[in-house]
Amino acid sequence: MATLRTLVRVLVVLAAVAASGAFLRRPRGLKHTKPEFWMDSVQLARLQGYAMDMHRFFTSDGYEVALHHIVASKNGTLGGVPVLLGHGLASCDEQWLARGATALVYMLVELGFDVWTVNYRGSFYSRGHKTLTSRHHDYWDFSWHENGVVDQAEAIDYVLQATGRQKLVVIGHSMSSTAQVVLLAERPEYNDKVMGQVLLAPPVNFEHSTGALAYAGKVLLNLPGMKESGTENVQNDVFSGFEKPFPQSCYPDHSGVNPKLFPFCQRLIEFVLGKVHEPVDPYQMQMILHHYPAGSSIRQIRHFSQCIAAGKFMQYDYGKARNQALYGQDLPPEYNLTNIRTPTYLMYALGDGSVNWKDVEIFGKLLSPGVLRKLHRLPPKDYCHVDFLIARDAVELVYVPVIKYLEELRSGAS
Numbered sequence: 468m469a470t471l472r473t474l475v476r477v478l479v480v481l482a483a484v485a486a487s488g489a490f491l492r493r494p495r496g497l498k499h500t501k502p503e504f505w506m507d508s509v510q511l512a513r514l515q516g517y518a519m520d521m522h523r524f525f526t527s528d529g530y531e532v533a534l535h536h537i538v539a540s541k542n543g544t545l546g547g548v549p550v551l552l553g554h555g556l557a558s559c560d561e562q563w564l565a566r567g568a569t570a571l572v573y574m575l576v577e578l579g580f581d582v583w584t585v586n587y588r589g590s591f592y593s594r595g596h597k598t599l600t601s602r603h604h605d606y607w608d609f610s611w612h613e614n615g616v617v618d619q620a621e622a623i624d625y626v627l628q629a630t631g632r633q634k635l636v637v638i639g640h641s642m643s644s645t646a647q648v649v650l651l652a653e654r655p656e657y658n659d660k661v662m663g664q665v666l667l668a669p670p671v672n673f674e675h676s677t678g679a680l681a682y683a684g685k686v687l688l689n690l691p692g693m694k695e696s697g698t699e700n701v702q703n704d705v706f707s708g709f710e711k712p713f714p715q716s717c718y719p720d721h722s723g724v725n726p727k728l729f730p731f732c733q734r735l736i737e738f739v740l741g742k743v744h745e746p747v748d749p750y751q752m753q754m755i756l757h758h759y760p761a762g763s764s765i766r767q768i769r770h771f772s773q774c775i776a777a778g779k780f781m782q783y784d785y786g787k788a789r790n791q792a793l794y795g796q797d798l799p800p801e802y803n804l805t806n807i808r809t810p811t812y813l814m815y816a817l818g819d820g821s822v823n824w825k826d827v828e829i830f831g832k833l834l835s836p837g838v839l840r841k842l843h844r845l846p847p848k849d850y851c852h853v854d855f856l857i858a859r860d861a862v863e864l865v866y867v868p869v870i871k872y873l874e875e876l877r878s879g880a881s
C-alpha cells in the first residue's frame with residue numbers, strides 16, 4: 468500500500484515536472500481568468516507601477532539569456548548597488564513578481580538597490596540560441612552546472628558592465644542558489660564580483676533529501692535509456708500536448724479552488740514542497756501556479772537526483788566513458804566549497820519538503836571560516852519551499868531580514 472502510494476506520488480510528480488515543457492504553449496488572455504494570471508514580467512511590474520526593461524545577451528556557448536531590470540523607483544532612488552535575483556527549478560523570474568505589491572524586488576528598489584532578475588537557459592524568456600532551437604535535442608543538454616558557470620557568470624558580468632559597478636549582491640532561491648554556489652566553487656574569480664549572497668532554501672548539500680526530487684530521481688535514474696546515456700532524453704517536452712501545466716487546474720477561477728481537485732492538489736503540493744504555511748492565500752496560490760512551471764531540462768532534475776543518490780554535491784555524472792573524457796576520472800568531481808569567499812547568508816525552513824534543513828546547516832558548516840555571516844532558520848515549522856515567495860508573512864519573516872543583510876553588505880559594516 469505504502470509502495471503503491473509512493474509510486475502514484477512519483478508518477479504525479481513526474482507528470483507535474485514534465486508538464487513544465489507545456490509552458491511553451493502557455494495560453495494567454497483567457498477571458499474567464501484574471502488578466503494578471505497571464506501577464507509577463509514586464510506587465511506584472513507595470514501593474515504595480517514599475518517600469519521594467521528586458522535585456523538579452525548570448526552566452527559564450529550560444530544560449531540567449533534574458534534579464535529584467537526595474538528602471539525606476541517610486542521614491543526616486545536610482546543607480547544603487549546592483550542586486551541580481553535568480554529563480555528555482557523549472558521557474559522563471561515571474562516568481563519574484565507574482566505576489567504583487569509586497570514583492571521583495573519592489574522593497575529593494577524603494578531602498579535604492581538596482582534590481583535585476585535573470586532567466587536561466589531553458590526557462591520561458593530564455594529559449595533562444597545562436598544555432599539551435601528549443602525543439603532540438605541538443606538545446607536541452609545542460610543542467611544547473613551550466614546555469615552557474617555560464618548563465619549566472621555572464622549575467623553578473625552583464626549587470627556589472629551595464630551599471631559600471633565592480634560588485635553586486637546575489638539573491639538566490641532554490642536552484643539559483645545551487646547555480647551560484649557552483650559558479651563560486653568552479654570559477655573562484657567570481658568571488659571578487661559578488662559583495663555578498665543571500666541564499667534562500669539552497670539545495671547544496673544532499674545527505675538528508677527525502678522530498679519529491681529524491682523520489683523523482685529514483686524513477687528518472689531507473690527509466691530505460693536514462694542510466695548510461697548522459698545526452699539522451701534531455702528534452703523536456705513529454706507533456707507539451709497539454710493545454711496547461713497541471714498545477715494550474717487546482718486553482719482555476721476567480722472564486723478560488725476547484726473543490727474536486729483541491730484535496731489531491733494540496734497533497735501533491737505538500738509532497739513536493741512541504742506543508743504550506745497557513746493560512747494559505749488562494750489568490751497567491753493561483754498567481755504562482757499560473758506563472759509556474761516555466762520550463763526545465765531533464766538534466767537539471769537528473770543532476771539533483773544524482774547528487775541525492777550519491778549524497779554528494781558533485782558535477783554531472785555522464786557515465787564512466789564521458790566522465791573520463793571530461794573529468795579525467797570515472798566519477799564526477801565534487802564541487803569545492805573551500806573556493807567560496809563571498810560573505811554568505813543562508814535562510815531555510817524546518818518544514819521545507821524540497822530542501823532538508825539539516826543539509827542547509829551542514830552546508831553552512833562546510834564553508835570556510837568567516838564566510839558564513841548568518842544561518843537564519845525561519846521560526847514557523849510549516850514554512851515550505853514556496854512560502855519564501857507566496858506566504859502572507861514572507862515580508863516580515865523573509866524580506867525584512869534579507870533587506871537587513873543587504874544593508875549590512877552595502878554599508879560594509881558587517
Ligand SMILES: *[C@@H]1O[C@H](CO)[C@@H](O)[C@H](O)[C@H]1NC(C)=O
Nearest residue numbers: 541542543574576577578579
Ligand atoms: C518611499 O517614499 C515614501 C514617500 O516619500 C515613503 O513614505 C516611504 O517610506 C519610502 N519607502 C522607503 C522604503 O523608503
Ligand SMILES: *[C@@H]1O[C@H](CO)[C@@H](O)[C@H](O)[C@H]1NC(C)=O
Nearest residue numbers: 655801802803804805806807
Ligand atoms: C579546494 O580549494 C582549496 C582552495 O581554494 C584548495 O586548497 C584545495 O586543495 C581544494 N580541494 C580539492 C579537493 O581540490
